[in-house]
Amino acid sequence: MSGNEAQKTSAPAVTQATLVKKARGKLAYKPADVSPQRRLQRRYTMRLWSVRHARFLEWVYARFADLFLMLHPFWNAIGYARAERPVKFVERHVKGLMFDCRMCGQCVLSSTGMSCPMNCPKQLRNGPCGGVRANGHCEVEPDMPCVWVKAWEGAQTMRANDAILAVQKPVDQSLRETSAWLRVTALAAHERKNTSGTAA
Numbered sequence: 606m607s608g609n610e611a612q613k614t615s616a617p618a619v620t621q622a623t624l625v626k627k628a629r630g631k632l633a634y635k636p637a638d639v640s641p642q643r644r645l646q647r648r649y650t651m652r653l654w655s656v657r658h659a660r661f662l663e664w665v666y667a668r669f670a671d672l673f674l675m676l677h678p679f680w681n682a683i684g685y686a687r688a689e690r691p692v693k694f695v696e697r698h699v700k701g702l703m704f705d706c707r708m709c710g711q712c713v714l715s716s717t718g719m720s721c722p723m724n725c726p727k728q729l730r731n732g733p734c735g736g737v738r739a740n741g742h743c744e745v746e747p748d749m750p751c752v753w754v755k756a757w758e759g760a761q762t763m764r765a766n767d768a769i770l771a772v773q774k775p776v777d778q779s780l781r782e783t784s785a786w787l788r789v790t791a792l793a794a795h796e797r798k799n800t801s802g803t804a805a
């Protein structure tokens with residue numbers, strides 16, 4: 606048997622495109638009633654509540670950040686590294702309940718109307734993408750209103766309502782699973798020290 610004949614007999618009877626076409630029924634995207642979002646409905650409800658009360662939460666967070674900054678000598682005394690574990694534990698649970706926080710370590714809730722961008726299935730830090738449905742829902746999670754549509758709505762109620770227009774940096778993966786609260790506090794303390802040093 607010549608090389609060409611052998612190739613002819615061993616060549617697949619169907620192309621890759623035909624296989625994909627045949628499997629289309631199995632590959633079609635999942636209908637809304639099996640969306641994993643349904644399983645997280647309780648958190649999702651809380652998430653929407655947080656967006657609706659973005660202005661109030663902005664006010665609460667400002668007080669909370671001030672308090673954390675006041676505690677800077679305490680964090681310094683025990684060491685930020687040592688404080689990390691317990692603070693992260695509290696942060697994970699509080700923000701997990703309220704925002705479905707994914708502990709990216711670089712919180713941008715104040716700029717995104719209290720809608721966590723890490724809940725976007727594409728994890729876009731600047732959104733929305735081009736796939737928002739006509740009803741404002743996500744193209745990947747049909748049950749879920751687009752995280753960025755909600756971010757815009759929440760931002761409109763906040764004092765800093767133009768913060769959402771700022772372009773966010775990509776996520777620094779090395780900061781995942783760290784406390785954003787402590788990092789922001791350490792940075793604010795550092796800036797305060799620099800400012801007072803310059804003024805003196």
Ligand code: SF4
Pocket residue numbers: 700704705706707708709710711712713714721722723785
């Ligand atoms: S932006 Fe990051 S830290 Fe803030 S709520 Fe979302 S995952 Fe958590």
